[in-house]
Amino acid sequence: MPADPSTGDVLEVRHLTVEYDGVTAVDDVSLRVARGEVLALLGPSGSGKSTLLHAVAGFLAPTSGEIWLQGRRVASAERAEPPERRDVAVVFQSYALWPHLNAVDTVAYPIRRRGSGRRTARAEALDILDRLRIAHLADRRPAELSGGEQQRVGLARALARHASLYLFDEPTAHLDTHVRGVFLDELVVRREASGAGGLYATHDAEEALGLADRVALLSSGRLVQLGTPQQVYAEPVDLWAARLTGPASVLTAKVVGAHDGGASVDLGGSVVEVDSTGETPVGDGLPLLVRPGWARLGGELRGRLLAVRFRGPHSDYVVDTAVGDLLIREPGPPRYATGADVTWTLSRTWALGAAAPTETKRSLTELPT
Ligand code: ADP
Ligand code: MG
16 A cells, blocks of 8 residues: 555655665665654664664665655665655754854744745744754854854754654763753654654654654564654563563463463473463473563562562662562662562563564463462
8 A cells, every 4th residue: 555645644665775886775664654763763873773864864765675764765776766866854863054054044044945035034043943952052053153053953854844754863962861851852842743653763762652652663674663762661572682672581481381372381390370372381491571550569479589679769779589580669768788689579461472573463461469
């Protein structure tokens, strides 16, 4: 099915493969971005995020596969339209600012190109600079700005373009937390107002989960999983996906009974039922994912504290248990010291099976508390 305005997709990537001299950087990736949607590309360095963005922007041609923007095919192995023919705004890691333009003229430029008058463009540009907390730098040229300030001008310029698709390549990598928050809020407001879509590459799981409507996990150029932030966090397809998307403990619980779609597992003195469509024979260990908030101190299982860390709003406890090391996160200051004997319990777990990586077969198990 072609992407077209009636389906609401601003971008459709179909079976896209991009190679550099025999190195496959993007490997048969298919995805869509709907109007008003932000899709995060989450993957470690070298996983193909930048290559995918460059192909969508038009700086690289597909080796095979197709790219569609708003219902129009803009790239295939045979023919690729140049970047200026694509209605896409790009924020890459390096901000190529014009050396002769000051900040406000830089940001006003795309607004004037849209046909706004000089005064309107200047006012809108100042407004964007103000929201990114750099209005006081409006009259400075790049040479008079720090690296971080130049980045903010680059972001402001991208926001000033009213494109139908924004591409971001780790744009907040060098921003301080506060400006990053302001920028991300601004991004959300913009796309809600304009219906533009966004494709946002990052290696930072917290950022991807916090900002995107859906998240695509990339490993060595391949799409490993695509889902909402809640799905990729709570139901990762495999151990690699689990570790990429946030802090994860993996307990190895012995299977003591198996039945259709589930298994009984021993957590070291307490037998619980988990959903698991993977066929794990009785007697074998079943890897169980536990996120830090899915376990708590107190309960029927025993352990000993290997480490306790005060983190401000919450405390982290690493518990040595009969089924593996377990990270527990609880609000407030530490209640116990390292070395203490404690008890614990799970409120939730997710069986990590050995099914094919793109199939989400295993389901989430809610344990009685
Ligand atoms: P990411 O942005 O996720 O860090 P990239 O898209 O930059 O990943 O890189 C994906 C793969 O392609 C890596 O193996 C990288 O070494 C390779 N690669 C990137 N750019 C080039 C290039 N210009 N020539 C050859 N190989 C490249
Ligand atoms: Mg990159």
